[in-house]
Amino acid sequence: MKSILSKVLFAISIITTLASCGGSTYMVDSWKAPGETIEKQDLQKVMVSVLTKNETSRRIAEDQIAGYSPVFTPSYKILPTQKIALDTTVSKQILQKESFDAVLVFALKDKNTTQTYVPGTSYNYWGYHGYYYGSYYDPGYIQQDVNYSVETNLYSLKENKLLWSGMTTTVNPVSLEQTISEIVKEVYQRMQKDGLFPDTTDQQNP
Numbered sequence: 001m002k003s004i005l006s007k008v009l010f011a012i013s014i015i016t017t018l019a020s021c022g023g024s025t026y027m028v029d030s031w032k033a034p035g036e037t038i039e040k041q042d043l044q045k046v047m048v049s050v051l052t053k054n055e056t057s058r059r060i061a062e063d064q065i066a067g068y069s070p071v072f073t074p075s076y077k078i079l080p081t082q083k084i085a086l087d088t089t090v091s092k093q094i095l096q097k098e099s100f101d102a103v104l105v106f107a108l109k110d111k112n113t114t115q116t117y118v119p120g121t122s123y124n125y126w127g128y129h130g131y132y133y134g135s136y137y138d139p140g141y142i143q144q145d146v147n148y149s150v151e152t153n154l155y156s157l158k159e160n161k162l163l164w165s166g167m168t169t170t171v172n173p174v175s176l177e178q179t180i181s182e183i184v185k186e187v188y189q190r191m192q193k194d195g196l197f198p199d200t201t202d203q204q205n206p
Contacts, residue, residue, distance in 0.1 A: 025182035028149070030166035032194045038163060042156075043197065045100045049075040051107040061106070061180045068188050069197060072104070095157055102163065103155045106183070109167070110149040118143050145171050148179075152187045154196070166190055 046069075050061040055076075062074035078094060079085040095103075119140040147169055154164040168186050173179040191197055 024172070025168055025170040025179065025186055027186045027190050028167040028169050030164065030190050030194055032164050032196075033162065036163060038196050042158075043101055044071055045073065045098070046071050046102045046104050046154075047075050047078055047095065047100050048072045049103055049105045051105060057176055060176060064177065064180045065104075065106070065184050068184055071197070073100075075103075100157055102157055105153045105155065107151050107153075108148060109151045110147075112147050114145050114147060116143045116145065117141075146173075147171055148173060150183055152183075154191075164191060164194060164196055 048062050048065045050058050050065070052058045052061070059074070059076050062076060066072040066074050075085070078098060078100075079091050084090055084094070117140060150168050150170070152166045152168070153162060155161070156163050166187055168183050170179055170182065188197065
């Protein structure tokens with residue numbers, strides 16, 4: 001069985017290519033380890049890892065996520081190079097030495113394009129009928145959307161197990177910063193709903 005860190009620290013691309021118009025993010029589903037009771041003291045120090053080959057995007061995203069709670073620390077401050085991050089033995093020693101309780105991982109799982117037909121403007125049959133006899137009619141069109149599915153996993157380093165997992169979908173992301181903000185907000189609120197990072201934790205972003 002592979003070490004939990006070997007699964008966590010292999011790079012997977014995340015939202016570095018962005019589409020152009022009006023983005024929106026929503027939570028698809030979440031899972032929590034059955035029978036797992038997670039107390040505040042169990043998550044006092046959590047490393048946040050955004051798995052991407054783009055170092056600039058990684059740092060921007062991790063800093064933004066870390067702003068949600070004082071227990072979060074960006075992974076680039078702990079595992080500064082890809083060589084260190086991918087060396088399971090070294091990275092494990094560093095995390096143990098720094099007394100991290102868990103790792104929160106964000107990774108792009110899927111990107112797809114969907115097409116939807118949007119019908120033209122015609123309020124009733126007679127309006128549609130009139131179109132063919134010279135009346136004004138706004139024709140329908142095909143709308144193309146780009147969808148990004150991001151998986152978020154919370155791994156316990158002490159128990160070497162997956163504690164929580166969630167999936168979000170973002171449609172037509174506008175920018176990296178806005179997309180990360182939307183994803184983290186959805187994930188953090190669902191985590192609190194599922195009993196992680198309770199209200200007693202000082203959340204910095206409402």
